[in-house]
Amino acid sequence: MKYVIIMGSPRKNGNTNAILQPFMDELRKGGAELDLFWVYDMEVHGCMACRICQQDWDHYSCRFDDGVRPVYESILSSDAFVLATPIYGWYCTGPMKCLLDRLIYCSCMYYGEEKGPALFKGKKMYILTTCGYKPEKGAYVFEEGMKMYCRHCAIEYGSMHAERDMGYKAAFMDEEKEERARAFARSILASDVC
Numbered sequence: 171m172k173y174v175i176i177m178g179s180p181r182k183n184g185n186t187n188a189i190l191q192p193f194m195d196e197l198r199k200g201g202a203e204l205d206l207f208w209v210y211d212m213e214v215h216g217c218m219a220c221r222i223c224q225q226d227w228d229h230y231s232c233r234f235d236d237g238v239r240p241v242y243e244s245i246l247s248s249d250a251f252v253l254a255t256p257i258y259g260w261y262c263t264g265p266m267k268c269l270l271d272r273l274i275y276c277s278c279m280y281y282g283e284e285k286g287p288a289l290f291k292g293k294k295m296y297i298l299t300t301c302g303y304k305p306e307k308g309a310y311v312f313e314e315g316m317k318m319y320c321r322h323c324a325i326e327y328g329s330m331h332a333e334r335d336m337g338y339k340a341a342f343m344d345e346e347k348e349e350r351a352r353a354f355a356r357s358i359l360a361s362d363v364c
């Protein structure tokens with residue numbers, strides 16, 4: 171199995187990366203191949219709705235030659251992708267939102283005269299997130315948005331693992347969070363192998 175990990179946190183030593191590391195370690199232990207992208211390290215322009223991407227149904231095309239193409243190609247050759255992000259304003263971080271907008275148009279050939287294919291059809295999406303509110307409040311809107319996103323793009327929505335950040339004065343990471351991140355990875359491997 172190949173998984174693309176799309177990391178949307180700006181903080182290399184932040185909370186989301188603290189749970190991402192054991193999660194990825196467990197996926198690797200289970201034999202998965204991983205491709206990791208840090209979105210804040212990439213150039214990702216916002217979609218301009220020019221529809222250049224819709225002119226060729228077989229190849230990636232876009233007015234911008236930036237960091238989106240390698241992510242697109244990596245997802246195309248993968249089984250599943252994981253959105254790892256802190257919640258900002260009830261959604262993913264801004265650069266990840268730009269990436270998701272670009273990937274909709276570049277993978278769904280629906281926006282021209284004819285209805286074309288959904289190129290990510292059958293891929294699976296998972297979410298790994300951290301937020302300040304309780305997960306059922308903090309991460310709920312983003313998860314619902316991603317379920318709609320998947321339905322629109324013929325992607326299979328998998329599941330989400332969310333952990334709460336209790337603020338700057340409390341240590342975020344502990345052994346239980348590490349074990350839950352590992353268990354989430356194992357549950358993904360189990361469901362994807364079946």
Ligand SMILES: Cc1cc2nc3c(=O)[nH]c(=O)nc-3n(C[C@H](O)[C@H](O)[C@H](O)COP(=O)(O)O)c2cc1C
Nearest residue numbers: 184185186256257258259260300301302303308335
């Ligand atoms: C700009 C900003 C916006 C945030 N918005 C939300 C929010 O809407 N809901 C929420 O539950 N937490 C919110 N948070 C809290 C973060 O999601 C939380 O602290 C997260 O663990 C940070 O992850 P990181 O260390 O990987 O950056 C926000 C934090 C920041 C900096």
